[in-house]
Amino acid sequence: xxxxxxxxxxxxxxxxxxxxxxxxxxxxxxxxxxxxxxxxxxxxxxxxxxxxxxxxxxxxxxxxxxxxxxxxxxxxxxxxxxxxxxxxxxxxxxxxxxxxxxxxxxxxxxxxxxxxxxxxxxxxxxxxxxxxxxxxxxxxxxxxxxxxxxxxxxxxxxxxx
Numbered sequence: 265x266x267x268x269x270x271x272x273x274x275x276x277x278x279x280x281x282x283x284x285x286x287x288x289x290x291x292x293x294x295x296x297x298x299x300x301x302x303x304x305x306x307x308x309x310x311x312x313x314x315x316x317x318x319x320x321x322x323x324x325x326x327x328x329x330x331x332x333x334x335x336x337x338x339x340x341x342x343x344x345x346x347x348x349x350x351x352x353x354x355x356x357x358x359x360x361x362x363x364x365x366x367x368x369x370x371x372x373x374x375x376x377x378x379x380x381x382x383x384x385x386x387x388x389x390x391x392x393x394x395x396x397x398x399x400x401x402x403x404x405x406x407x408x409x410x411x412x413x414x415x416x417x418x419x420x421x422x423x424x425x
Contacts, residue, residue: 278303279330280303280304280305280330280414281304281305281327281328281329281330281331281332281356281414282304282305282306282307282327282331282332283295283296283299283304283305283306283307283331283332283334283407283410284306284307284309284322284325284327284331284332284333284334285299285306285307285308285309285334285336286309286311286318286333286334286335286336286337286340286346287309287310287311287318287335287336287337287340288308288309288310288311289336289337290399291336291361291399291402291403292308292334292336292337293308293399294399294400294402294403294404295334295336295403295406295407296308297403298400298403298404298407299407299410302407302411304332304407304410307321307325309321311337311340317342318340318342318346319342319345319346319349322346322349322350323349326353326354327350327353327354327355327356328354328355328356329354329355329356330356330414331354331355331356331357332355332356332357332358332359332410332413332414333346333347333350333355333357333358333359334357334359334360334361334390334406334410335347335359335360335361335390336361337361338360338361338362338363338366338367338370343360343370344370344373344374347360347370347374347386348374348377348378351374351378351382351383351385351386352378352382355385356385356413356414357385357387357409357410357413357414358385358386358387359386359387359388359389359390359391359406359409360386360387360388360389360390361389361390361391361402361406362388362389363389364389367388367389370388371383371386371388374386387409387413390405390406390409391405391406391408391409392405392408392409392412392419393405394408
């Protein structure tokens with residue numbers, strides 16, 4: 265008589281959208297690696313000095329509700345334009361790394377042009393509050409937030425459920 269235990273994971277591969285990351289820096293590369301381990305397709309866009317630019321790429325590849333856009337370089341010249349384009353479309357997760365002060369500046373700029381409903385989809389600063397400082401730790405918090413949002417969850421601790 266064998267007793268089978270229910271496993272806490274699923275072998276079924278759910279269909280997820282892609283995670284698009286701008287720019288190619290240590291955090292961006294870590295987001296791509298961790299998102300890949302989590303079973304997400306990824307695209308890493310270098311920066312505005314490479315053709316196509318991230319803004320051009322986004323125009324040619326509109327994001328769906330299953331997709332995520334993560335800006336890992338808050339100083340990129342196209343940052344506000346990229347966020348605006350993603351929020352005007354259907355992207356399910358739109359986020360930017362940066363300090364709260366920088367986030368407030370970008371949010372204020374977007375607030376002049378976008379609806380409250382569109383801005384409610386913006387995750388700035390990106391990620392869950394884990395306290396991590398290293399690129400991999402920051403990337404882990406961002407990918408965890410992407411996963412939580414994709415399942416309609418807040419991303420809090422499991423023990424509070």
